[in-house]
Amino acid sequence: MKTKLFSHVVSEDDPRIAEAAKIIRGGGLVAFPTETVYGLGANALDPAAVRKIFLAKGRPADNPLIAHISSFEEIRRLVRVLPESAEALSKRFWPGPLTIILPAAPCVPPEVTAGLPTVGVRLPAHPIARALIREASVPIAAPSANSSGKPSPTSALHVFEDMCDRIDAILDGGRSGVGVESTIVSLASGKPKLLRPGGISLEQLQSVLGEVDVDKAVREKLAEGERPLAPGMKYRHYAPKAPMTLVMGDPEKSLLKIRELAGPEDGIICFDEYFFRFGNTKYIRGFGHSCHPEEQAARLFKILRSFDSLPVRHIYSQCPEEKGIGLAVVNRLKKASGFSIIQV
Ligand code: TXA
Ligand code: MG
Numbered sequence: 001m002k003t004k005l006f007s008h009v010v011s012e013d014d015p016r017i018a019e020a021a022k023i024i025r026g027g028g029l030v031a032f033p034t035e036t037v038y039g040l041g042a043n044a045l046d047p048a049a050v051r052k053i054f055l056a057k058g059r060p061a062d063n064p065l066i067a068h069i070s071s072f073e074e075i076r077r078l079v080r081v082l083p084e085s086a087e088a089l090s091k092r093f094w095p096g097p098l099t100i101i102l103p104a105a106p107c108v109p110p111e112v113t114a115g116l117p118t119v120g121v122r123l124p125a126h127p128i129a130r131a132l133i134r135e136a137s138v139p140i141a142a143p144s145a146n147s148s149g150k151p152s153p154t155s156a157l158h159v160f161e162d163m164c165d166r167i168d169a170i171l172d173g174g175r176s177g178v179g180v181e182s183t184i185v186s187l188a189s190g191k192p193k194l195l196r197p198g199g200i201s202l203e204q205l206q207s208v209l210g211e212v213d214v215d216k217a218v219r220e221k222l223a224e225g226e227r228p229l230a231p232g233m234k235y236r237h238y239a240p241k242a243p244m245t246l247v248m249g250d251p252e253k254s255l256l257k258i259r260e261l262a263g264p265e266d267g268i269i270c271f272d273e274y275f276f277r278f279g280n281t282k283y284i285r286g287f288g289h290s291c292h293p294e295e296q297a298a299r300l301f302k303i304l305r306s307f308d309s310l311p312v313r314h315i316y317s318q319c320p321e322e323k324g325i326g327l328a329v330v331n332r333l334k335k336a337s338g339f340s341i342i343q344v
Helices: 016-025 047-057 071-077 084-093 127-136 156-163 202-208 251-261 272-279 293-309 327-337
Strands: 004-006 031-032 040-041 066-069 099-103 117-123 169-171 183-186 192-196 243-249 266-268 283-286 315-317 341-343
Touching: 004 016, 016 031, 016 040, 016 127, 016 169, 031 127, 031 156, 031 183, 040 127, 071 084, 071 156, 084 099, 084 202, 117 169, 156 169, 156 293, 183 202, 243 251, 243 327, 251 266, 251 272, 266 272, 272 283, 293 327
Parallel strands: 004 169, 031 169, 066 117, 099 183, 243 315, 243 341, 266 283, 266 315
Antiparallel strands: 031 040, 099 117, 183 192
16 A cells, blocks of 8 residues: 655644544554654554554554543543543643553453453643544554554654555654653552553652552563563564663763773764763764753654664663653663663
C-alpha cells in the first residue's frame, strides 16, 4: 500500500484531520503526533483494524495497546470501574503523558488488551491527536509508531523510515516535545503501581496518590522467566544497531571512564557541558545539560536512531540521576544498552 503523507499539519482545524479520521473509521492505520512520541492508530473497537497494527510493527501478540481518548468522559465506556484515584490523577495530569491501567469493560476487544483483564487509557495533550480522536468518534488504539524494538519516533520522518508503505497515512505535526513515552500507572488492583516511567514523574504521581509501588522492571533487568506487569517492558527495546554501554554515576567519573574505553570509531552520548572534554571523537552527541533531564528526554530517541546510519562500533553514554523525568531517561538508556552497565 502507498502511505499517504499529510505534511505540516499544524492546526487542529486542518481539514486533512477529518480525512485521516475517515481512514481510521474505515479500518485503516494512521500515524499521528502526540506530545510524547508518534502513535500508530486504529479504531480500538475494531478487532480487524487493531490486528493490522501488530502486523505493521512486527509486534508480539502478547503486548497490549493503549486506548487514546479525546475527553475524560470517554473513559467510562472503556473501563469496568473508575476509582476516585483515577479521577484525581486525570484531573491533575490529563490531557498529558499519563496512561492509567484499569479493569477493562467488555466492549474492549482482546486484540487491544492482549487478553488481559485490564486496559490502558490515555488522554493525550497534543491538539492534533485529540482532534483526530474527536473526528474519528472512536477511541484510538495506538502503540508508538516504530518497528518493534526500535526507538520510538519523535518526528514524522522517523515514522516514515519504519512504516513507509506499511500503513495508510502519516499526519506530520512536527516534533514530539516530551520525547519519551507516557508514564504508565496501574490502579487495577491494590496499591497504585508504576509500570513504566515517562513524561509524568514518580514524584508527581506520589503527590496525588501518596504511596506508589514501582514495578521491578522499571529499574532492573528481569531474570529469565520473570514477568513485568507491562508486558512490553520485557522486550529488548530502543536498541541502536551498535552495542551500547551505559556508564552510571558522577559525570566527572563517567567522563574519565568513557575516555578510557572509547576508541575513535565509537559513539558517545554525553551531557552538553562535557561535549568538548571528550577530545577528537568523531561520533559524539550532546543530549542536554546534566541538570536538564527534560531536554535529554526530548533528544534521546533521535540520537539513538542517528547512530544507525553511522559506522559506529560501540556506543557509550553518560547517565543522569533517576529522579523526575530522569527516571524515564535512565530506564530507556538501560534498555537501549540491554543492561550493559558500568557503575563508576
Ligand atoms: O506515550 C505513549 O504511551 C505512546 C503514545 C503513542 O501514546 N504509546 C506507547 O505505546 O508508548 P506502546 O504500545 O509503545 O507502549 C505501551 C506499553 C507497553 O509496554 C504495554 O505492554 C503496556 O503499555 N500496556 C498496555 N496496556 C496494558 C495493560 N492493560 N496492562 C499492562 N501494561 C499495558
Ligand atoms: Mg513502543
